[in-house]
Amino acid sequence: MTAATLTAFAARPAGSLWQELAGRERTLWAFGLANLLAVPAALLAMQFDDRLLGEVSVWAKPLKFLVSTAIFALTLAWFVGYVAPQRRRSRPVRWMVRIVVATAAFEVLYIAFQASRGEASHFNVGTPVHAALYGAMGTAAMALTAAPLLLAWEVWRSPRPGLDAALRLSVVVGLVLTFALGAGTGAYIGSAMSAIVGAAADMRTVPILGWALTVGDLRPAHFLGIHAMQAIPALGAVVAGMAWGRATVVAGALAYAGLTLLVFVRALAGLPLLG
Numbered sequence: 001m002t003a004a005t006l007t008a009f010a011a012r013p014a015g016s017l018w019q020e021l022a023g024r025e026r027t028l029w030a031f032g033l034a035n036l037l038a039v040p041a042a043l044l045a046m047q048f049d050d051r052l053l054g055e056v057s058v059w060a061k062p063l064k065f066l067v068s069t070a071i072f073a074l075t076l077a078w079f080v081g082y083v084a085p086q087r088r089r090s091r092p093v094r095w096m097v098r099i100v101v102a103t104a105a106f107e108v109l110y111i112a113f114q115a116s117r118g119e120a121s122h123f124n125v126g127t128p129v130h131a132a133l134y135g136a137m138g139t140a141a142m143a144l145t146a147a148p149l150l151l152a153w154e155v156w157r158s159p160r161p162g163l164d165a166a167l168r169l170s171v172v173v174g175l176v177l178t179f180a181l182g183a184g185t186g187a188y189i190g191s192a193m194s195a196i197v198g199a200a201a202d203m204r205t206v207p208i209l210g211w212a213l214t215v216g217d218l219r220p221a222h223f224l225g226i227h228a229m230q231a232i233p234a235l236g237a238v239v240a241g242m243a244w245g246r247a248t249v250v251a252g253a254l255a256y257a258g259l260t261l262l263v264f265v266r267a268l269a270g271l272p273l274l275g
Helices: 003-010 014-024 026-048 060-080 091-116 128-146 148-157 165-192 219-226 228-239 245-268
Strands: none
Touching: 014 026, 014 060, 026 060, 026 091, 060 091, 060 148, 060 228, 091 128, 091 148, 128 148, 128 165, 148 165, 165 219, 165 228, 165 245, 219 228, 219 245, 228 245
16 A cells, blocks of 8 residues: 555545445444444533542543544454455454454443442452452453454455555554553553552643653553554555565564553653653
């Protein structure tokens, strides 16, 4: 995919992109769309509900998870289009879709339910019920990031005819890194019962995202890990058709993994994201 092809792709009407997403994998498309349609409700709740949790609106976390889940589902729907047509309804792909929808829906609904009660969803183990549900969230998150490995296998084994080798490699590597880095950092945060390392009198944060700017915060590394599935394929799309395309994807993936680990290690040392 050359720069001219990318420009043409970006210039396509939004409606045609939505139609193509629906054609590639309708269930993931519908699930992603449902999450996007719930975003305005979360924004309205933030405006009319002044309750705070950790100095931010109780609806901030549901909002972030709705957006993140939508991006996750729609990205996977797009990647199903890289599988050979006769394999797009194969058992691995169908199981991937079921696991992603079931686990992501559970997480979003539980987070929204806890927000409606003004209670935390993450790190909340104050009662046996909350402890069990928090453990279930961890299991769901692990399954959510592992399920796309089934799609990675199908893209690698049965690619769509004519799919560029660098693009195919980037999709597979991106999905694998999302599991390795995203699930790995997420599991550590869950076991540590906090994403913050250190304490500061002035706890400044990144707007909207809420990442700490004065102490160590493990969430930026987790964010990078989860979004490897978009970052690496984006690189693959840029270098598709080039002589050194696959080598560039490998080098880019190694650099991205290195950056994610560097951000994670700095946070473990109590160092802020910037500075």
